[in-house]
Amino acid sequence: MILTAGAAAVAAAMLASCSGSGASKTGGGDSGGTFVFGSSRLPTVLDGAYVYDNESQRVIYQMFDRLVNVKPGTTELTGELATSWEVSPTGLDYTFHLRDGVKFHDGTSLDAEAVCYNFDRLYNLKGPAQDLAEYWRISFRGFAGDKDSRYKSCEVKDPATPVLHLKERYTPLLASLASIGFGIASPTALKKYGYQVELSGDSMKFVGTFGTEHPVGSGPFQFKSWDPGKKITLERFDGYWGDKAKINTLIYVPIADGQARRQALERGEIDGYDNVAPQDVAALKGAGYEVEERPPSNVGYLAMNQSFEPLGDLRVRQAIAHAVDLDALLKANFLAGAVKPKSFLPPTFMGFNPDVITYDYDPAKAKELLAGVSNKKLDIWFATEVSRPYMPDPKSIAETFKSYLEKVGFDVTLTGRPWSPDFLAGIRNGKAPMYIVGLLPDMADPANFFTLFDNQPKRWGPLPKGLLTHIKQAEEAPEDKREALYKSLNQELMEDLPGIPYVHAPTHLAFKKGVTGFVPSPLFAESMATVSLGG
Amino acid sequence: MTTAFTDIATAQGLELTHGEVEQIGGGLWRQALRRLAHSPAAIVGTILITCFVLVAIFAPWIAPYAPGDNTWLSEVRPGEYPPPSAEHWLGIDPQGRDVFSRLIYGTRQSLLIGVVSVVLGGLVGVGLGLLAGAFSGWVDTTVMRFVDILLSVPSLLLAIAIAAVLGPSLTSVMIAIAVTSVPIFARLLRGQMLGQRASDYVLAAKASGLRRRTIVFGHVLPNSMTPVLVQGTLYLSIAIIDAAGLAFLGLSSPDPSTPEWGRMLTDAQDALATAPLLAIAPGIAIVLAALGFTLLGEQMREALDPKYHR
Numbered sequence: 001m002i003l004t005a006g007a008a009a010v011a012a013a014m015l016a017s018c019s020g021s022g023a024s025k026t027g028g029g030d031s032g033g034t035f036v037f038g039s040s041r042l043p044t045v046l047d048g049a050y051v052y053d054n055e056s057q058r059v060i061y062q063m064f065d066r067l068v069n070v071k072p073g074t075t076e077l078t079g080e081l082a083t084s085w086e087v088s089p090t091g092l093d094y095t096f097h098l099r100d101g102v103k104f105h106d107g108t109s110l111d112a113e114a115v116c117y118n119f120d121r122l123y124n125l126k127g128p129a130q131d132l133a134e135y136w137r138i139s140f141r142g143f144a145g146d147k148d149s150r151y152k153s154c155e156v157k158d159p160a161t162p163v164l165h166l167k168e169r170y171t172p173l174l175a176s177l178a179s180i181g182f183g184i185a186s187p188t189a190l191k192k193y194g195y196q197v198e199l200s201g202d203s204m205k206f207v208g209t210f211g212t213e214h215p216v217g218s219g220p221f222q223f224k225s226w227d228p229g230k231k232i233t234l235e236r237f238d239g240y241w242g243d244k245a246k247i248n249t250l251i252y253v254p255i256a257d258g259q260a261r262r263q264a265l266e267r268g269e270i271d272g273y274d275n276v277a278p279q280d281v282a283a284l285k286g287a288g289y290e291v292e293e294r295p296p297s298n299v300g301y302l303a304m305n306q307s308f309e310p311l312g313d314l315r316v317r318q319a320i321a322h323a324v325d326l327d328a329l330l331k332a333n334f335l336a337g338a339v340k341p342k343s344f345l346p347p348t349f350m351g352f353n354p355d356v357i358t359y360d361y362d363p364a365k366a367k368e369l370l371a372g373v374s375n376k377k378l379d380i381w382f383a384t385e386v387s388r389p390y391m392p393d394p395k396s397i398a399e400t401f402k403s404y405l406e407k408v409g410f411d412v413t414l415t416g417r418p419w420s421p422d423f424l425a426g427i428r429n430g431k432a433p434m435y436i437v438g439l440l441p442d443m444a445d446p447a448n449f450f451t452l453f454d455n456q457p458k459r460w461g462p463l464p465k466g467l468l469t470h471i472k473q474a475e476e477a478p479e480d481k482r483e484a485l486y487k488s489l490n491q492e493l494m495e496d497l498p499g500i501p502y503v504h505a506p507t508h509l510a511f512k513k514g515v516t517g518f519v520p521s522p523l524f525a526e527s528m529a530t531v532s533l534g535g
Numbered sequence: 536m537t538t539a540f541t542d543i544a545t546a547q548g549l550e551l552t553h554g555e556v557e558q559i560g561g562g563l564w565r566q567a568l569r570r571l572a573h574s575p576a577a578i579v580g581t582i583l584i585t586c587f588v589l590v591a592i593f594a595p596w597i598a599p600y601a602p603g604d605n606t607w608l609s610e611v612r613p614g615e616y617p618p619p620s621a622e623h624w625l626g627i628d629p630q631g632r633d634v635f636s637r638l639i640y641g642t643r644q645s646l647l648i649g650v651v652s653v654v655l656g657g658l659v660g661v662g663l664g665l666l667a668g669a670f671s672g673w674v675d676t677t678v679m680r681f682v683d684i685l686l687s688v689p690s691l692l693l694a695i696a697i698a699a700v701l702g703p704s705l706t707s708v709m710i711a712i713a714v715t716s717v718p719i720f721a722r723l724l725r726g727q728m729l730g731q732r733a734s735d736y737v738l739a740a741k742a743s744g745l746r747r748r749t750i751v752f753g754h755v756l757p758n759s760m761t762p763v764l765v766q767g768t769l770y771l772s773i774a775i776i777d778a779a780g781l782a783f784l785g786l787s788s789p790d791p792s793t794p795e796w797g798r799m800l801t802d803a804q805d806a807l808a809t810a811p812l813l814a815i816a817p818g819i820a821i822v823l824a825a826l827g828f829t830l831l832g833e834q835m836r837e838a839l840d841p842k843y844h845r
Binding site for chain 1: 604630785789805
């Protein structure tokens with residue numbers, strides 16, 4: 001781990017020196033300059049259809065526009081490529097009115113034809129590409145040929161009016177269309193460079209070069225180059241329909257270790273970075289850096305896969321919940337803005353229910369619940385080589401859980417696995433009995449959180465059928481009925497207790513002094529176009 | 536202190552069952568013990584080692600708290616850990632546990648890894664050295680080329696590679712460190728045996744018609760073992776440092792909550808600015824343990840060298 005951190009720091013230093021970064025050299029006044037952003041790793045691919053992670057989202061967001069988006073810093077929907085839209089009373093037809101004169105980075109027009117081409121390409125994805133298209137599967141469930149697909153067609157009513165037709169209602173569709181999974185790409189570029197995916201051993205290989213070498217959207221930044229493992233360079237798109245980006249060049253460099261990111265900022269090698277370690281926030285503020293805080297819209301949780309014994313036993317899950325002092329865990333690992341969860345859904349989302357069943361810290365009760373239980377062996381997986389807002393140091397949180405659980409009589413093994421692919425694949429394939437992970441929402445809808453439970457069944461083991469049915473019902477119910485349904489779903493979920501949500505954590509970004517215009521978003525919908533390096 | 540000396544004498548007593556060497560060897564060891572008893576460095580080394588051994592054996596009675604007890608987590612804030620106090624001599628770690636107690640339990644891991652890996656490496660090394668030293672010709676060449684190959688790779692790099700291939704566990708750390716020590720023991724014993732083979736008493740033994748096995752096991756080997764034992768003591772300090780190094784790199788026990796000095800160092804690196812004691816405490820423990828074995832080993836080497844006279 002330390003080697004990685006050191007190597008990353010060296011790489012960042014080299015990058016910074018050869019890219020001529022640092023506003024001191026290239027930045028000037030209120031506009032222009034090169035902004036170097038330190039992220040914990042580079043994107044998997046730059047095609048929004050194929051990614052479902054925050055580090056990819058961060059870069060893709062700058063290059064592509066969506067039909068709708070959220071207002072900066074909020075979860076409120078607003079038009080982006082569409083200036084307005086109508087939803088039919090059945091909830092099955094969505095008519096969008098497109099903005100005039102929008103051009104892709106390659107100079108072609110963004111019209112209804114282009115929009116429908118994008119939806120049709122996702123619907124017609126084949127083979128391994130379907131596995132990657134997580135946003136599509138969440139929103140439309142199936143692909144061409146699947147009986148249960150919600151997608152019917154996309155109709156070009158006129159060049160400025162695409163209409164989406166669904167077979168079945170999916171109420172959070174607009175919120176979902178605001179995610180990077182539905183960024184509108186240039187059909188010309190998609191056709192020319194291709195977007196095929198092949199399975200190569202255990203991993204996916206991007207055969208088409210659209211997502212690796214030629215991503216073309218209509219956003220405020222356009223793709224310039226990608227030096228794999230080292231950096232991604234974007235440039236301002238001067239033909240952008242909205243306010244042009246203030247900086248000329250935007251570079252992303254990967255620095256896995258949080259301490260190395262901080263040092264890179266302090267040395268002036270980068271102009272800003274994300275996921276500031278909680279213990280660094282005060283020090284950076286004190287030293288005059290600009291620190292931005294995202295509201296605690298995420299959730300971190302300890303999952304309990306019920307296929308593994310003794311986790312199938314509700315008493316054991318309840319004992320685990322009673323054994324852990326979440327207040328102490330929160331105070332020791334997070335800053336004051338962290339919220340102790342009532343359930344998986346953060347309080348800022350529609351459907352939040354403050355009156356669900358709670359499991360207070362009560363070791364005596366935990367021991368009581370374990371009275372007749374003979375198998376007390378637990379195996380908790382934690383991720384290495386990663387820091388996430390809900391787990392700044394996964395190992396530390398894992399050790400804390402272990403200490404608490406051993407106090408009430410459990411015998412706990414901790415298993416560390418690299419975040420990607422081992423840890424994430426282990427969860428997905430149902431190999432991890434217990435695991436510490438979380439969710440960073442990118443959709444302004446509670447469905448984002450409940451999809452967790454019905455989209456990847458293996459990660460939880462057998463969940464009550466009623467719960468899964470109710471999740472589906474809540475997704476399909478008319479808007480005015482949904483809040484009540486989600487409220488009761490929260491209660492249902494906490495009764496079954498498939499996991500213990502332990503935090504809604506605020507997250508922090510740090511920027512060089514003078515950097516302005518960054519608007520932190522609860523959904524990570526953060527444009528770098530408004531950012532300037534200052535004097 | 537006297538215990539350790541008695542130990543050495545006892546160990547030597549076993550050695551002395553081999554016939555004629557008794558007279559010479561026994562004299563050498565007695566002299567050596569006398570010299571060691573008058574050497575301040577040897578005394579300090581012995582005291583240090585004895586302390587660590589006692590702490591390791593009696594950890595549950597000496598440590599004020601269990602190593603995993605996180606009762607004090609509620610006093611921890613990100614980047615701020617309770618400093619040393621009367622109850623917690625070395626303060627509290629970021630997971631709310633008593634640092635002093637973890638340090639004490641960490642002694643067990645370090646000594647266990649050190650002793651097991653040196654014994655393991657010593658046995659294999661002595662075996663190879665014996666083969667090479669007893670038979671000249673192709674056996675010697677083959678064994679020594681193999682040993683040369685092992686020597687050609689930097690020892691910590693070799694240990695990292697072995698530990699990485701075997702997967703992170705205590706056993707793989709022990710094996711990794713043992714393997715890196717094999718060539719040292721093998722070369723040392725072979726060199727000693729070659730030297731002994733040319734000496735007059737071996738010639739005399741050969742002339743009187745003794746079998747090779749008797750000469751090797753009864754005469755040459757016992758007379759060649761002293762430097763190996765000294766090397767073993769010295770290598771314990773290297774083993775303890777290597778064990779800490781491998782733990783620091785995340786290659787020891789897969790469970791991060793296991794109290795280990797090297798791992799305590801890794802965990803402390805993010806808190807160096809705010810809580811340097813978290814790193815200094817295990818650092819000092821590693822230094823003292825290594826120092827103990829080095830001091831005693833060096834003094835043993837000098838004391839057992841017949842040519843050395845103060």
